[in-house]
Amino acid sequence: MNLKKVLSPNTVWVDLKADSKQGIIEEMVDRLVSAGKISEREAVLEAVFEREEKMSTGMQNGVAIPHGKTDAVKSLVAAVGLNKAGVDFDSMDGLPCTIFIMTISPLKRRGPHMQFLAEVSRLIGQPAEREKLLACQTHNEIYELLTGK
Secondary structure, eight states, X not given: OOGGGTOOGGGEESOOOOOSHHHHHHHHHHHHHHTTSOSOHHHHHHHHHHHHHHSOOBOSTTEEOOEEEOTTOXXXXXXXXXXXXXXXXXXXXXXXXXXXXXXXXXXXOOHHHHHHHHHHHHHHSSHHHHHHHHXXXXXXXXXXXXXXX
């Protein structure tokens, strides 16, 4: 999958401010609303929080992948954000998360969501790649690192 088709300079952020799981999710959704990527904030929040109730999307190695499915979107919406201080996200390894990858996809479409996650996982699967991402100082640096621009 070409990440340029899903990400844009206004859907990657180096400066997430929230210090809780709920806060990170709300901040990312609010920024997606501001970027014009979603219009139904409450429906998207409900989908993401419903997914979190089933099982935390805090993975390991400082990565969390909050996501949800809702017909409030017509196609995959994705965002990547950093909170370098780290946030408790109930991760598998018990460590704070610093890299947040959010996806929102339509209820009946699975392929694009899985392709996006596979591509991003490939990019940040190695410690050196995560370090490069966390070293980014601007939104554009993150975008260029992820898209190879």
